[in-house]
Amino acid sequence: MNAETPLVLLVDGSSYLYRAYHAMPDLRGPDGQATGAVHGMVAMLKQLRDRYPGAHAACVFDASGPTFRDDWYPEYKAQRAPMPDDLRAQIPLIHQVVQLLGWPVLTVPGIEADDAIGTLARVAEASGHQVVISTGDKDLAQLVTPAVSLLNTMSNERLDEAGVLAKFGVPPNRIVDYLTLMGDAVDNVPGVDKVGPKTAAKWIAEHGSLDGVVAAATSIKGVAGENLRKALDWLPTGRKLVTVKTDCDLAAYLQPWPSVEGLAFKPVDREGLLAFYTQHGFKTWKRELEGQGVAPQTQAEPVRAEPPPPAQDKHYETVNTWARFDAWLQKLQAAELVALDTETDSLSNLDARIVGLSFSVAPWEACYIPLRHxxxxxxxxxxxxxxxxxxxxxxxxGTRAKLGQHVKYDAHVFANHGIAIRGYAHDTMLQSYVLEAHKSHSLEALADRELGRKGLSYEDLCGKGAKQIPFAQVDVARAAEYSCEDSEMCLGVHQRLLPRILAEPGLRYVYEQIEMPTSAQLLRVERNGVRIDAAMLQAQSHELGQRLLQLEQSLYELAGQPFNIGSPKQIGEILFGKLGLPVKKKTATGAPSTDEEVLTELAADFPLPAKILEHRGLAKLKSTYTDKLPLMVNPHTGRVHTHYAQAVAVTGRLASNDPNLQNIPVRTAEGRRIREAFVAPPGGLIASADYSQIELRIMAHLSEDPAMLAAFASGADIHKATAAEVFGTSLEAVSTEQRRAAKAINFGLIYGMGAYGLAAQLGIEPKAAKDYIDLYFARFQGVRRYMDETRASAEAKGYVETVFGRRLWLPEIKGGNGPRKAAAQRQAINAPMQGTAADLIKLAMLAVQAAIDREGKQTLIVMQVHDELVFELPESERDWVASQVPALMAGVAQLKVPLLAEVGFGASWEAAH
Structure with a gap:
């Protein structure tokens, strides 16, 4: 947006007051008056005025009473639920405070807020203004033009013409057609039965417009086509109802008209605001207004909550009598949603036992039940x-809805006591992860970020380090305060985060259909564990020890003296001081670097760096796996149980730890031998199923490159097909060297590799590598287009998305320095593919487990490693796994290329490959 172009800021007040009401906790003023929606509106409007201080503006609300749409269609909005009483009571307060904040307020009888906004937008656009419409209503996307954009302050989403197309699959001038086909259940506007966003966008793309869809109605097959033909008489009325009117006469409400000159911000009514804030208990904003608080926010962050009412309003209870227990049990049974938290004696999933429990059913209300203090x-x-x-x-x-922070851990704890907890509907850690994967997801960070609250920390109660005491020894009163805060703040955070997820269909799908079910599935995988042959690992450890001793002698001979192989300083003195090897790069202190990249480069020409790398690799294998894995066998189960961290990797991938089963090196014979120790029980098998070339298939889907799509559709070797395209030859004539080069380009481009990286990998000159890349892009122009468009979109939005709607944030792409920004641009290309692959393997795990349960099979999922699922099964179920698992994995999504999954079997994990 040109900073010199005058700006008009139009706020859809009616949209925001509902969203603020549902997003905020049930806050109350000193007189008991509900104020949550007022809090949300004030925060949003203050933020907008700080961001656009010089703009003309209006906050537009719906007037009470019927509109012209009721005349057209008496059933318009007939099924809409009545406004909640608590929200209705806040409307006068919202109108009052908006005016005190200096905003022009517009309410026009007989038309909706959307129509007033549409009219003002077109008048402003005609007079040379840029227009920003702040709304959460998708209907207003029809107003977007080069001069008009939408801004959702609650999700920080900005939609210009490209953004509308990316979000809805149709351009702004086809939003009316799109809405007409889908209908609007909220406003009771019928559409075509069973036609949702995907079908509507697909039809418009195929036929150009609603008129084109209508003209082709007789040729559209299936149930959808039949329903379309039934709706043909209705569609013109539906189109009228969803079209925002842009030519309303606002002369009686705005002078001069038609003009936006009457929409200048007014000065803030400081005295009036002070009185308002005092009356309704807005203490932080009152202090800010009095000059005692911090400066207003100027960054475009999601609306942050005003801290809730004072602590004396809270009701935290320690339950230590049966009478109070029964009273709270009745509350739990009557509540629509209960936040709960366990206090335990260990952080280990399988070892933790309950010390106490807390529950919260409403803001500032919670109980703690001490049990083993x-x-x-x-x-x-x-x-x-x-x-x-x-x-x-x-x-x-399972019908009693429950909420927690990192519910998988609590589910483990209950399972340790023989309780299979069900009904976990929400997890605030996963809500935060889905919304902003790049931020901290601890409850402490979330309470501070979303509620403006800081509670007691674990260290406050138990101390730190060697002096830390077990939770069971904490004074019960302090433990109750801490645990009640955890469950009650969890409820408050949930009330802030969930509306933002539900407002975005992609995020909602990722949260409800991927992350929450995956949490429950990972509980099962972790409890299943995997059998290992400890004796085999101990034997391997002994062999590695002997190899390392021999390598040390070889290293000393090559160096001409003994030295500490674990000391970078001594290695540097030998390599660069004594032997005079070339210095490739230096550390921050100016010393020659001996990191793996440097040693790998030197190893191509000198034997000592190669031997050092070999020693490092074997030493790591020994210390990390062959020595430690036998010690990590659970004495009760005889298995190793890893922990899968779900909210760590911004791409959606799982992280395995204690032990890390995902980083076992498989490119060396020694690394692969470790997988030999992951074994099946007697009479059983290990199966390994993974996707074939999954990220390249996703690249083909995203880029829609015709050559890539054709190669995968035909089942051709993608690397040979690429080589044939790049080198202008037939598939049969592709040489081994040409296929190797094509494979390096295929995978290199996914990870942002340039000519120098490709040259190093292939052992050719950079000029030749650049020629290869140029040839590639000349033949695969869809890939080039995708990469350019993705980088541009990422810079505009600050994130990219997976096929399923997961947002992959790239904080450095806007504000980073040169190298960091370049790295973020490379991530922008790879993240959608890696993230989509992560989504697919989670969906695959869920689909396979559902089939196992449905058919009563004994097969267990024992590991998930990147794009691979590992199973333990009885020999009798081999045929079922061989036929069903690949089909289930391939069927979890319909991409523009076929998904292919392959499965292998063996007595060990390694033998199954």
């Missing part, structure tokens, strides 16, 4: 086993 205060407590027995029916009732 053993401090000096000899606390009065209810018996653990009896409490769990009484809670078990509620805990195992």
């Amino acid at each position: 053993a401090g000096l205060d000899h606390p009065e407590q209810l018996p653990l086993d009896e409490v769990l027995a009484r809670l078990q029916p509620w805990l195992e009732d």
Whole structure:
């Protein structure tokens, strides 16, 4: 947007007051008046005015009473639920505070806020203004032009023409057609039955417009085509109802008209605001207005909550009598959603046992049930086993909605007590991860970020380091405060995050259909564990020890003296001081670097660096795997149980730790031998199933490059097909060297490799590598277009998306320095592919597990490693796994190229490859 172009800022007040009401906790003023929606509106409007201080502006609300659409269609909005009483009571307060903040307010009887906004936008555009419409309403996307854009302050999403096309699959001038086909259930506007966003966008793309779809109605097949033909008489009325009117006469409400000159910001009514903030308990904003607080936000961040009411309004209770327990059990049974938290004696999933439990059913209301405290205060407590027995029916009732922070851990804890908890509907850690994967997802960080609150920390209670005490020894009163805060703040964070997810169809799908089900599935995989042959690993460890001793002698001979192989300083003195090898790069302190990249480069020409690398690799294998894995066998199960961290990698990939089973090196014989120790039980098998060339298939889908699509559709060797295209030859004539070069280009481009990287990999001159890349892009122009468009989109939005709608944030792509920005641009190309692959393997795991359960099979999923699922199964189920698992994995999504999954079997993980 040109900074010199005058700006008009139009706020869809009616959209935002509903969203603010549902996004905010149930906040109350000193007189008990609900103020949550007021909080949200004030925060959003303050942020907008800070961001656009010189703009003309209007906050537009719906007037009460019917509009012209009711005359056209008496059933318009007939099924809309009545406005909640708590929200209706806040409307006068919202109108009052908006005016006190200096915003022009517009409410026009007989038309909707959308129509007033549409009219103002066109008048402003005609007079040379840029227009920003702040809304959460998709209907207003029809107003977007080169001069008009949409801004959603609650999700920080900005939609210009390209953004509308990317989000909805149709350009702004076809949004009316798109809405007409889909209908609008909220406004009770019928569309074509069973036609959703994908079908509507597909039809418009194929036929150009709604008129084109109507003209082709007789040729559209299936149930959708039949439903379209039934709706033909209705569609003109539907189109009228969803079209925003842009020629309303606003002369009675705005002077001069037609003009936007009457929409200048007014000065903030400081005295009026002080009185308003005082009356309704907005303490932070009052202090800010009085000059005691921090400066207003100027960054375009999602609306942050005003801190909730003062602490004296909270009700935290320690439950240590059966009467109070029964009272709280009734609350849990009556509540629509309950936040709960476990306090335990360990962080280990399979070892943790309950010390206490907390529950929250409303803001500032929670209880703590101490069960195994053993401090000096000899606390009065209810018996653990009896409490769990009484809670078990509620805990195992899948119809009782539950909420937590990192619910997989709590589910493990309950499982350790023989309780299979069901009904986990939400997880605030995963909500945060889906919304902003690049930020911290701890409850402490979320409460600060979303609620403006800081609670007690674990260290506040238990201390740090060697002086840290077990939670069971914490004073019960302090433990209750801490645990009640955790469950109650979790509920507050959920009320802030969930509306933002539900407002975005892609994020909602990722959260509801991928991440939440995956959490439950990973619980099963972690508890399954995997068998290892400890004796085999110990034998391998001994062999590696002997190899390392021999290597040390070879290293000393090549160096001409003994030296500490683990010391970078001594290695540097030998390589660069004594032997005079060329210095490739230096550390921050100016010393020659001996990192792996440098040693790898030197190893091509000198034997000592090669031997050092070999020693490092074997030493790491020994210390990380062959020595440690036997020690990590659980004594109760006889298996190794890794922990899958779900909210770590920004791409959506899982991270395995304690032990890390995803980083076992498989490019060396020694690394592959470690997989030989992952074994099946007697009479059983290990199966390994993975996707074939998954990221290249995703690249073909995303880029829609005709040559790539054709290669995968035909089942051709993609690298040979690429070589044939690049080198202008037939598939049969492609040489081994040409295929190797094509493979390096295929995978290199996914990871942002340039000519120098390709040259190093192929051992050719950079000029020749550049020629290869130029030839590639000349033949695969769709890939070039995709890469250029993705980088541009990422710079505009700050993120890229997977096929399923997961957002992959790239903070450095806007504000980073040269190298960091370049790295972010490379990530922008790779992240959608890696992220989509991560989504696919999660969906595959869910689909396979569902089939296992449905058919009563004994097959267990024991590991998930990148694009691979590892199973343990009885020999009798081999044929079922061989036929069903690849089909299930290939069927979890319909891409523009076929998905292909392959499965192998063996007595060990390595033998299954």
